[in-house]
Amino acid sequence: MSPETLIAAALVLPLLIAAGIAVMGWSPNLREGVTFIGGGLLFLIIVLLTMHVAGGERPELNLGEAAPGLSLAFKLEPLGMLFALVASGLWIVNSFYSVGYMRGNRERNQTRFYICFALAIFGAMGVAMSANLFTLFIFYEVLTLSTYPLVAHKGDAAAKRGGRIYLLTLMGTSIGFLLPAVMWTWVLAGHSLDFVPGGLLAGVDISPVVASALLILFAFGVAKAALMPVHFWLPNAMVAPTPVSALLHAVAVVKAGVFTILKISIFIFGADLLEATPAREFILWVACFTMLVGSLVAMTKDNLKARLAYSTIAQLSYVVAGAMLADPAGWMGGSLQIAAHAAGKMTLFMCAGAIYVATGLTNISDMKGLGRKMPLVFIAFLIGSLSIIGLPPFGGAWPKYELMQGAIDHNNTYLSFVLIGSSLLNIAYLLPIPFLALLPPPGTKEPKPFKRPDGAPMPTVVAPLITAALCIILFFAVGPISKFLSPTVGDRVDYIADGGQP
Amino acid sequence: MIEALMNAAPAWALTHAAPLLVMVPLFLAPLLALMPSGRIAWLMAVITTGISFCFALILLGLVQTSPIGVVSYEVGRWPVPLGIELRVDALNAMILLVVTTIGLLATVFSWPTVVAEINKDKRALFYSAFLVCFAGLNGVAITGDAFNLFVFLEISSISTYVLVALGAGRDRRALPAAFNYLIMGTIGASFYIIGIGFLYAATGTLNMHDIATRLPELAGHRSVQAGFAFILVGLGLKAAMWPLHQWLPNAYSYSPSFVTMFLSATATKVALYALIRFLFTIFRPDYAFEISAFSAVLMPLGLAAMVVCSFQAVFQNDVRRILAYSSVAQVGYMILGVSIGTTAGLSAGLFHLLNHAMMKGALFMAVAGVVLTYQGTTIRDFAGLGRSAPWTMTAFAIAALSLIGVPLTAGFQSKLQLGFALFDQGMWWAVALVVFSSFLAVIYMGRVLEAVFFQPPANPRKARKEAPILMLVPLWILALANIYFGIAADLPLGLARDAAAAAFGVEAFR
Numbered sequence A: 001m002s003p004e005t006l007i008a009a010a011l012v013l014p015l016l017i018a019a020g021i022a023v024m025g026w027s028p029n030l031r032e033g034v035t036f037i038g039g040g041l042l043f044l045i046i047v048l049l050t051m052h053v054a055g056g057e058r059p060e061l062n063l064g065e066a067a068p069g070l071s072l073a074f075k076l077e078p079l080g081m082l083f084a085l086v087a088s089g090l091w092i093v094n095s096f097y098s099v100g101y102m103r104g105n106r107e108r109n110q111t112r113f114y115i116c117f118a119l120a121i122f123g124a125m126g127v128a129m130s131a132n133l134f135t136l137f138i139f140y141e142v143l144t145l146s147t148y149p150l151v152a153h154k155g156d157a158a159a160k161r162g163g164r165i166y167l168l169t170l171m172g173t174s175i176g177f178l179l180p181a182v183m184w185t186w187v188l189a190g191h192s193l194d195f196v197p198g199g200l201l202a203g204v205d206i207s208p209v210v211a212s213a214l215l216i217l218f219a220f221g222v223a224k225a226a227l228m229p230v231h232f233w234l235p236n237a238m239v240a241p242t243p244v245s246a247l248l249h250a251v252a253v254v255k256a257g258v259f260t261i262l263k264i265s266i267f268i269f270g271a272d273l274l275e276a277t278p279a280r281e282f283i284l285w286v287a288c289f290t291m292l293v294g295s296l297v298a299m300t301k302d303n304l305k306a307r308l309a310y311s312t313i314a315q316l317s318y319v320v321a322g323a324m325l326a327d328p329a330g331w332m333g334g335s336l337q338i339a340a341h342a343a344g345k346m347t348l349f350m351c352a353g354a355i356y357v358a359t360g361l362t363n364i365s366d367m368k369g370l371g372r373k374m375p376l377v378f379i380a381f382l383i384g385s386l387s388i389i390g391l392p393p394f395g396g397a398w399p400k401y402e403l404m405q406g407a408i409d410h411n412n413t414y415l416s417f418v419l420i421g422s423s424l425l426n427i428a429y430l431l432p433i434p435f436l437a438l439l440p441p442p443g444t445k446e447p448k449p450f451k452r453p454d455g456a457p458m459p460t461v462v463a464p465l466i467t468a469a470l471c472i473i474l475f476f477a478v479g480p481i482s483k484f485l486s487p488t489v490g491d492r493v494d495y496i497a498d499g500g501q502p
Numbered sequence B: 001m002i003e004a005l006m007n008a009a010p011a012w013a014l015t016h017a018a019p020l021l022v023m024v025p026l027f028l029a030p031l032l033a034l035m036p037s038g039r040i041a042w043l044m045a046v047i048t049t050g051i052s053f054c055f056a057l058i059l060l061g062l063v064q065t066s067p068i069g070v071v072s073y074e075v076g077r078w079p080v081p082l083g084i085e086l087r088v089d090a091l092n093a094m095i096l097l098v099v100t101t102i103g104l105l106a107t108v109f110s111w112p113t114v115v116a117e118i119n120k121d122k123r124a125l126f127y128s129a130f131l132v133c134f135a136g137l138n139g140v141a142i143t144g145d146a147f148n149l150f151v152f153l154e155i156s157s158i159s160t161y162v163l164v165a166l167g168a169g170r171d172r173r174a175l176p177a178a179f180n181y182l183i184m185g186t187i188g189a190s191f192y193i194i195g196i197g198f199l200y201a202a203t204g205t206l207n208m209h210d211i212a213t214r215l216p217e218l219a220g221h222r223s224v225q226a227g228f229a230f231i232l233v234g235l236g237l238k239a240a241m242w243p244l245h246q247w248l249p250n251a252y253s254y255s256p257s258f259v260t261m262f263l264s265a266t267a268t269k270v271a272l273y274a275l276i277r278f279l280f281t282i283f284r285p286d287y288a289f290e291i292s293a294f295s296a297v298l299m300p301l302g303l304a305a306m307v308v309c310s311f312q313a314v315f316q317n318d319v320r321r322i323l324a325y326s327s328v329a330q331v332g333y334m335i336l337g338v339s340i341g342t343t344a345g346l347s348a349g350l351f352h353l354l355n356h357a358m359m360k361g362a363l364f365m366a367v368a369g370v371v372l373t374y375q376g377t378t379i380r381d382f383a384g385l386g387r388s389a390p391w392t393m394t395a396f397a398i399a400a401l402s403l404i405g406v407p408l409t410a411g412f413q414s415k416l417q418l419g420f421a422l423f424d425q426g427m428w429w430a431v432a433l434v435v436f437s438s439f440l441a442v443i444y445m446g447r448v449l450e451a452v453f454f455q456p457p458a459n460p461r462k463a464r465k466e467a468p469i470l471m472l473v474p475l476w477i478l479a480l481a482n483i484y485f486g487i488a489a490d491l492p493l494g495l496a497r498d499a500a501a502a503a504f505g506v507e508a509f510r
Helices: A003-026 A028-054 A078-105 A110-129 A133-151 A157-188 A208-221 A233-239 A242-275 A279-300 A304-325 A328-359 A375-389 A397-409 A415-430 A432-438 A458-476 A478-489 B002-008 B011-015 B017-033 B038-065 B090-117 B120-142 B146-169 B174-203 B208-218 B222-238 B247-254 B257-282 B288-314 B319-339 B343-374 B390-404 B410-424 B428-454 B469-487 B490-503
Strands: A060-067 A070-075 B070-074 B085-089
Touching: A003 A028, A003 A060, A003 A110, A028 A078, A028 A110, A028 A478, A060 B410, A060 B490, A070 A110, A070 A133, A078 A110, A078 A242, A078 A328, A078 A458, A078 A478, A110 A133, A110 A242, A133 A157, A133 A242, A157 A208, A157 A233, A157 B410, A157 B428, A208 A242, A208 A279, A233 A242, A233 A304, A242 A304, A242 A328, A279 A304, A279 A415, A304 A328, A304 A397, A304 A415, A328 A375, A328 A397, A328 A458, A328 A478, A375 A415, A375 A432, A375 A458, A397 A415, A397 A458, A415 A432, A458 A478, B002 B038, B011 B017, B011 B038, B017 B038, B017 B070, B017 B085, B017 B120, B038 B070, B038 B085, B038 B090, B038 B120, B085 B090, B085 B120, B085 B208, B090 B120, B090 B257, B090 B343, B090 B469, B090 B490, B120 B146, B120 B257, B146 B174, B146 B247, B146 B257, B174 B208, B174 B222, B174 B247, B208 B257, B222 B257, B222 B288, B247 B257, B247 B319, B257 B319, B257 B343, B257 B490, B288 B319, B288 B428, B319 B343, B319 B410, B319 B428, B343 B390, B343 B410, B343 B469, B343 B490, B390 B410, B390 B428, B390 B469, B410 B428, B410 B469, B410 B490
Parallel strands: none
Antiparallel strands: A060 A070, B070 B085
């Protein structure tokens, strides 16, 4: 098949899956079968496309113009393919996990749940492959709208409140800041919104004040990147069932946000203009602030999912900080963080879900000694935590190394210290959880028996183990990945491919 | 479609399309009054609006194929400065298409609501008055003569007063609303005719094209400026330009559902068309007094309408009043687009005019369906309808999202174009206000949508009951148009751009 057909297939397939799920709603097994087969096919398509892109091709697909000059168009490049690979690959793992979780919890409206999931993946694919800001904006909103029913899934008062905050914040910021920024870009760039290597606005004479205003509008307009103070939708979205938190609020939605920020930095601003924009430094401060404060708030949370949510907020800022470094090392670090954090944080969320299904526990203080009964889950949790902290040999080590490298190259005095501080904070709020569960201090009470007689369903234990393994694989696979990414982020990254040490 | 129609049409239809578009409904109206049953009158009204729709398509085709982009018709073969000229270019061809399309859909949809809301012996008369109003609106849009425009404006207005007052069968408050509208509408028309008087005194002609050619040498003339001011206020009142909109919320809230729906999608649009015709074709945007009118009058009023009326909409509890205030706010968007004074701005304003006709038409149709089946228009009455009338309410939700300006809907496209036009002139602060007004739209439409989809029904015994199929089909045509033109906006945006070019003068056409 030609790459153009494959792009069209990658967009149509999630819609077909959604339709198939709707048709097969009467039989849960057939319905899940549709998800698996479709998800597998989608991943295959993305892998095939990735091979085309790795071979140096840049396949394009233009679906036509929505209005003169505004085309719904797709163009592949390595960074987008990385995001698409992460989202579609982890979707399969997550669907496997969802089967165990949703059935184990006896959740209602499962058909609607899986349909919205497929639509969210459609949005993520569109974001990943978009060729211009207009297309990206449209799919960004598709992602928001399709995930709203998932956040409000339970339908009780708390879920509705969380859903409302989710929708209003994401829609409000995107229409309030992102859309004006898109319009402004259109005018500044002389009626174009295309992603251009080297930066759409690179050759344009823009005053520093205008560039700063535009950058700030973009940074806070993309609330999915959860920079403070537009981060609060994320903790509120934790009312959703855990598979949603795992795939969407650790992978698809939030990564779509930071991916958009990276894409705008690389393809709209470009290194030179970004470097010359005064607000770049300001956004970098905000990102550092978010890293530290997010971690500090995470320490105060006893609810496991809330702690993970604040940890996500802090970790997303690594990508934003990388984008704002405006050099190949920073961009490489940000891109690697998209993959590494996805694997790590998804492991943690899935473990939290497995614990909840088996025991009904949500608070960390009740989990002491639980590791004896659920050893595999807590070992996966430990691996995920170590990856998030950034220790080798786990995937999370590389982005931190690259970001520090970028900060040093850039004569940035504070970012390295902030990253070190953030790692220490990560240790403080993540590691006690598996340690106290696996090695409870003497005298800890025996944990209560399982709520479900046979413990966590098998899929909810296997799925986090898969992603935990992925965390380790990512550490060793960084050479090929960085080679693959180098056309987008710049080519000064040979030293990792040759086996440098973090 | 247009080409096929033009090939199929006989030669007389092509030559006389312009007068027939107006004359067919106008002459059939008295015939309808004599009909013994309302049902026959309804069928005839559907056929009549359908014929007018075909003529509007033919006219659009003629304009698009014409080398100069103008179709001119001398009524009674009286040569131009003396006789009345019907003059169609891309601008009014677009307006005629809007009026006749909405007219046709509205008439098809009207029968169940008319049965429910109008006394049996008044139904034929009701349709007769409607056709007069329809003919009047088309006449305003088609004529090339400033005084003739006044005549048609009064024809449409007077029949509108009757139509609004007929809402008294459902709610007695329709009578004071109609009277209020009568007074305000008459003041507006009087201002307009006074303005025409001033222009006639200065130029000695009533033909619009003729006035336009004579004005440049009279640029500093006092009576020209006074005439401009009177016309601006008079037509502004008819178009519900803030703060001259006070007649509109009551008139929309208490008139029969069908009338509300038809008027909201057409009447203010036609008045706005007349305003645009005067601002751009007859007067020129480069006259000094007009530049100051743009920046000192129209733009502040447009912005104020957007913000103030959206605020007022937030505090209403009656869905029809919410939509009515929102209409004034949307007129504010159009006026803002017009007041930028560039082709991009004008085309954004006209584009929003088209889209607003689609979304408000769909919204009021859905409300009419609710009025018919559940007898109530407050937000409480709407609670839980998402379950009991899913088809009606899904269409309502689509149109509401379009009104807010959610991507993939027509409303998003028009806000995008408006934003582009504003940024082009460096007016980022106006974009901020547009965005703010969209937030308010999120709140006022969100209140309704939340009641519809997330609250339990106020009266659980209300069984599952949809609007009749006759209403659902036009409703869904409009709702799907909102989505279709949100994804592929080529057609309406092309119309709006041609229209804007035509408004700036034939030279700029294409």
